[in-house]
Amino acid sequence: MDAIVNLYRKDRPATDTADVARRPTREEAEAAVRTLIRWTGDDPDREGLVDTPKRVVKAYEQLYSGYNEDAGEVLDRVFEEVEGYGDIVVVRDIPFFSHCEHHMVPFVGKAHIAYYPSGGVVGLSKLARVVDVFARRMQTQESLSAQIATAIDEYLKPRGVALLIEAEHMCMSMRGVQKSGVSTITTQFTGVFREDPAEQARFMMLVRGAR
Structure with a gap:
């Protein structure tokens, strides 16, 4: 999922291109996961969670792999x-x-x-x-x-x-x-x-x- 999604394939619904004009980096995606962990009330720096942002982003690549397929x-x-x-x-x-x-x-x-x-x-x-x-x-x-x-x-x-x-x-x-x-x-x-x-x-x- 490193390439920006092709919004104009025939099997895709129309989407506002402004929404994806700049796709977040992997680091930004991991930072967003850390923010959500903090929002839940947990500590993203504790041992069990320190690598969770990386795991979540990697998992999302599989869970949402359909965006890169035609x-x-x-x-x-x-x-x-x-x-x-x-x-x-x-x-x-x-x-x-x-x-x-x-x-x-x-x-x-x-x-x-x-x-x-x-x-x-x-x-x-x-x-x-x-x-x-x-x-x-x-x-x-x-x-x-x-x-x-x-x-x-x-x-x-x-x-x-x-x-x-x-x-x-x-x-x-x-x-x-x-x-x-x-x-x-x-x-x-x-x-x-x-x-x-x-x-x-x-x-x-x-x-x-x-x-």
């Missing part, structure tokens, strides 16, 4: 030699973690993706990678759902995309109403899935039916 590059290779296969492709139970953009605490869950190929299929691991591209950013679950489905639709150009995400939000279980175990479900449909309720039902059956 869904178009992940989905750039399509396999056309599939013996004429054109039926539904479903990948279930893709685990992910993300961070709520309102409180910067995690939400964790699974994504289920289906699509009808038009000109070929993509490697199955690529769908899981696309989930991570968008999940490893500050997000809402609703935006995450729309971004994943839109990227698959735009770059693969299938006859339709179906997506279901179910997740538990720590901003609800750790703070606020503090209700753990609550799941939030979002869906997104394009193409034949949006046009035909029977296709939505088939998708749901394939995702839920074998459980």
Whole structure:
């Protein structure tokens, strides 16, 4: 995450460039963590915390690595030699973690993706990678759902995309109403899935039916 984020990739929402005109240095980011530690009432110079700012910044590079990734590059290779296969492709139970953009605490869950190929299929691991591209950013679950489905639709150009995400939000279980175990479900449909309720039902059956 050493390069300034490219704000103009197709899979990124518009952002005010003034907000990132000067990206803080690593040292400034570590100093900000020290400030937060002091704000909580603890001592950033005590043995257990002295290296925490460095660890937090390093962890953020992994947790928010999606800002440096492009869904178009992940989905750039399509396999056309599939013996004429054109039926539904479903990948279930893709685990992910993300961070709520309102409180910067995690939400964790699974994504289920289906699509009808038009000109070929993509490697199955690529769908899981696309989930991570968008999940490893500050997000809402609703935006995450729309971004994943839109990227698959735009770059693969299938006859339709179906997506279901179910997740538990720590901003609800750790703070606020503090209700753990609550799941939030979002869906997104394009193409034949949006046009035909029977296709939505088939998708749901394939995702839920074998459980």
